[in-house]
Amino acid sequence: MVQEISCRELAAKLEQDRAIVLLDVRDDWEVEICMINGAQHIPLSNLPGRVDExxxxxxLAIICHHGVRSRHAAMFLEDYGFKDVFNVTGGIDVWALEVEPDMTRYD
Known part of the structure; x- marks a missing residue:
């Protein structure tokens, strides 16, 4: 069962805990529009071949646009043996609404 973390919880953790890795699994074109500073970008389609990174x-906190692809990435990583994996609920869209209101949003 994939663990969930809200955008606000993630923002607080990122401020205080450098041990957490934020993985952005959105496509390249999405990252060009907006991205959370410090996130590691590996598109979901590339994840199986780049998991060793x-x-x-x-x-790991995993984010996408709305939370669907990041949930799939979290399930994949758990199956691969990762132990501490969180799906960011609402994705970067909710992040832009709740945490970083100046961030560009897209459909």
Missing amino acids: LPPEKT
């Missing part, structure tokens, strides 16, 4: 000993 992620630190299995750290907490």
